[in-house]
Amino acid sequence: MATPEASGSGRNGQGSDPAVTYYRLEEVAKRNTAEETWMVIHGRVYDITRFLSEHPGGEEVLLEQAGADATESFEDVGHSPDAREMLKQYYIGDVHPNDLKPKDGDKDPSKNNSCQRSRRPGCLWIPGEVALRLKRRF
Numbered sequence: 001m002a003t004p005e006a007s008g009s010g011r012n013g014q015g016s017d018p019a020v021t022y023y024r025l026e027e028v029a030k031r032n033t034a035e036e037t038w039m040v041i042h043g044r045v046y047d048i049t050r051f052l053s054e055h056p057g058g059e060e061v062l063l064e065q066a067g068a069d070a071t072e073s074f075e076d077v078g079h080s081p082d083a084r085e086m087l088k089q090y091y092i093g094d095v096h097p098n099d100l101k102p103k104d105g106d107k108d109p110s111k112n113n114s115c116q117r118s119r120r121p122g123c124l125w126i127p128g129e130v131a132l133r134l135k136r137r138f
């Protein structure tokens with residue numbers, strides 16, 4: 001198990017919760033073996049070393065994500081509420097605020113939708129006027 005000392009300079013970034021241990025992503029990245037396996041899911045750091053052999057989806061997939069941000073893979077599988085509940089027992093701290101991706105902290109939904117107001121290929125572009133009419137109808 002990690003001790004606060006193990007987090008070194010990563011503990012308690014500016015403007016952060018003093019009750020939480022913060023880890024830099026470079027510290028997490030070092031724990032990428034079966035002897036010590038950490039991963040990030042939704043900005044939280046988990047020490048899943050003792051869970052490897054218990055994972056219903058197998059050890060392999062976890063080791064592939066070891067030391068990294070596994071949020072996307074975790075969500076892609078569509079884990080059950082039970083699986084999400086299990087995460088709690090492996091929680092050791094949060095990703096240091098300086099290492100969070102901008103979109104994690106971006107609460108403005110219009111900015112998260114890369115297709116909005118965009119005419120890039122792959123995006124369905126609806127002119128403002130038409131969008132407004134559609135909005136009124138539905």
Ligand code: HEM
Binds near residue numbers: 057078083084
């Ligand atoms: C510590 C984090 C994780 C926990 C606690 C966890 C837990 C579980 C649990 C309880 C199940 C059984 C099905 C369910 O209840 O959803 C499961 C299945 C599975 N998990 Fe995870 N999991 C974790 C991370 C991951 C990651 C990062 C991946 C992918 C890279 C993954 C891939 C899978 C797969 C492929 C299955 C099998 C699905 C099936 O056969 O239906 N898991 N996991």
